[in-house]
Amino acid sequence: MDREKMVEELVKLVGKENVLSSETDLYLYGYDASLFRGKPDCIVLPGSTEEVSKIVKFAHEAGVHVVGRGSGTNLSGGTIPTQGGIVVHFSRMNRILEIDIENQRAVVEPGVFTLALKNALARYGYVYQPDPASEKVSTFGGNFGENSGGPHCLKYGVTTNHILGAEVVLYNGDVVHVGGKTLDNPGYDLTGVLVGSEGTLGIATKLILRIMPKPEAVKTMLAIYNTLEDAGKTVSAIIGDGIVPATLEMLDRLTIKAVEESIHAGFPLDAEAVLIIELDGLKDGMERLAERIMEICKKNNVREVKAAKTEAERMQLWAGRKGAFGAIARLRPNYLVCDGTVPRTKLPEVLTKVMEVGRKYDLSIANVFHAGDGNLHPLILFDERNEEELRKVHLAGSEIMKLCAEAGGTISGEHGIGTEKKKEMLFVFTPQDIGAMKKVKMAFDPEDIYNPGKVLPEIQE
Numbered sequence: 001m002d003r004e005k006m007v008e009e010l011v012k013l014v015g016k017e018n019v020l021s022s023e024t025d026l027y028l029y030g031y032d033a034s035l036f037r038g039k040p041d042c043i044v045l046p047g048s049t050e051e052v053s054k055i056v057k058f059a060h061e062a063g064v065h066v067v068g069r070g071s072g073t074n075l076s077g078g079t080i081p082t083q084g085g086i087v088v089h090f091s092r093m094n095r096i097l098e099i100d101i102e103n104q105r106a107v108v109e110p111g112v113f114t115l116a117l118k119n120a121l122a123r124y125g126y127v128y129q130p131d132p133a134s135e136k137v138s139t140f141g142g143n144f145g146e147n148s149g150g151p152h153c154l155k156y157g158v159t160t161n162h163i164l165g166a167e168v169v170l171y172n173g174d175v176v177h178v179g180g181k182t183l184d185n186p187g188y189d190l191t192g193v194l195v196g197s198e199g200t201l202g203i204a205t206k207l208i209l210r211i212m213p214k215p216e217a218v219k220t221m222l223a224i225y226n227t228l229e230d231a232g233k234t235v236s237a238i239i240g241d242g243i244v245p246a247t248l249e250m251l252d253r254l255t256i257k258a259v260e261e262s263i264h265a266g267f268p269l270d271a272e273a274v275l276i277i278e279l280d281g282l283k284d285g286m287e288r289l290a291e292r293i294m295e296i297c298k299k300n301n302v303r304e305v306k307a308a309k310t311e312a313e314r315m316q317l318w319a320g321r322k323g324a325f326g327a328i329a330r331l332r333p334n335y336l337v338c339d340g341t342v343p344r345t346k347l348p349e350v351l352t353k354v355m356e357v358g359r360k361y362d363l364s365i366a367n368v369f370h371a372g373d374g375n376l377h378p379l380i381l382f383d384e385r386n387e388e389e390l391r392k393v394h395l396a397g398s399e400i401m402k403l404c405a406e407a408g409g410t411i412s413g414e415h416g417i418g419t420e421k422k423k424e425m426l427f428v429f430t431p432q433d434i435g436a437m438k439k440v441k442m443a444f445d446p447e448d449i450y451n452p453g454k455v456l457p458e459i460q461e
């Protein structure tokens with residue numbers, strides 16, 4: 001459809017001020033936090049489910065693609081309009097609709113920032129547990145799309161364990177409801193299918209979330225290591241001992257350097273690795289558990305374990321971890337965040353191989369990751385203006401995913417597949433497995449309206 005006509009029709013549905021189509025707008029919405037770029041035909045900012053439904057119905061009838069977008073912070077090209085179409089940006093649908101403390105539920109629109117709900121819950125002494133490092137700006141729509149993780153997901157589970165239901169607009173504009181406020185809903189678990197579907201099956205316009213009382217006590221420790229291997233072994237040993245801390249995060253030397261230059265979190269510059277170990281739960285027994293963890297750290301050659309003495313010290317450590325991706329940007333103009341998962345016991349071995357890949361391609365790699373989940377984030381540093389370097393970055397990223405798959409892990413822990421890792425899906429799935437997923441896509445979106453060209457690789461059926 002001709003772009004001018006499309007804009008004219010959409011203006012009739014949502015008003016002139018809620019349709020963007022200048023060349024600057026199209027350029028800006030062609031980006032997300034990945035290395036990919038695209039160009040939409042226009043951008044629409046709906047204010048209600050009804051408007052989303054009308055937009056999608058129009059797109060369906062006109063045969064135009066629709067890409068849902070929260071803040072565009074996904075790292076796998078999930079919001080890149082690779083085949084043009086309408087970007088539906090949820091910035092106006094940003095209301096917390098309900099906080100139901102007695103039943104431990106909240107209902108939000110997709111454009112609510114993850115941290116905004118946490119801040120709203122704080123006054124009740126409640127918390128929404130998944131905590132992507134991007135939570136200041138990531139939206140619940142995006143968390144839903146990517147099945148996002150975060151440091152506390154080690155103990156509490158990822159987004160799919162905390163989204164219990166949703167209102168969803170289907171490819172033809174129909175509005176349906178999946179899941180609900182109760183824990184065990186009859187019928188097929190469509191919420192489970194939709195969480196993590198990266199905007200390819202439907203668009204969520206409301207989300208029902210599980211909220212929890214804040215833990216009574218928290219203890220945060222910084223364990224400092226002279227080798228990455230010892231830090232990795234500590235992670236396996238802690239979990240192997242039957243302890244599941246709230247978080248077990250690791251940062252390596254290069255990341256520590258970048259963080260200290262910008263955030264001054266108090267990480268020692270001469271360490272090869274640090275672990276941020278946080279315990280939460282009942283006060284009773286917490287000190288004993290902390291002592292047990294210190295013993296395990298010592299057995300694995302820790303140099304020093306420091307406990308945060310005040311909330312301010314604790315926040316400082318977390319500022320270092322959560323600001324790490326941003327801090328790394330000081331080192332080189334660009335970086336590719338790899339996201340793979342390996343069995344925890346394989347962490348030291350795979351990390352060594354990751355660094356070998358860096359040497360092979362002459363690329364610097366920094367590591368900051370959810371070690372407790374075995375979820376690696378090697379950050380490959382480069383300058384995108386250097387085409388040869390960019391080519392090597394893609395090769396190195398793919399090789400790292402292969403290492404994860406060969407170690408018995410997988411090619412994503414939380415950042416999704418998007419545009420970036422479609423061919424790597426074949427490292428972990430057979431063509432038959434992919435074929436089964438394609439059938440799910442066909443059932444939800446037979447005309448490929450939603451986010452085309454994402455997640456699933458082309459296969460011979």
Ligand SMILES: Cc1cc2nc3c(=O)[nH]c(=O)nc-3n(C[C@H](O)[C@H](O)[C@H](O)COP(=O)(O)OP(=O)(O)OC[C@H]3O[C@@H](n4cnc5c(N)ncnc54)[C@H](O)[C@@H]3O)c2cc1C
Pocket residue numbers: 032033067068069070071072073074075078079090110131132133134137138139140141142143144145146147148149150151197198199200202203204205325326414415451
């Ligand atoms: C500095 C930094 C740190 C990060 N740290 C983490 C981390 O710790 N853990 C983690 O998991 N991720 C992390 N991420 C990745 C990213 O922030 C998350 O994937 C986040 O959930 C994306 O939210 P968003 O609002 O930006 O979504 P977007 O990037 O806009 O969208 C993500 C996907 O969801 C789809 N989508 C958006 N809205 C809807 C909707 N309403 N219905 C259906 N689908 C929708 C989109 O089409 C797209 O496929 C980080 C990113 C950055 C830049």
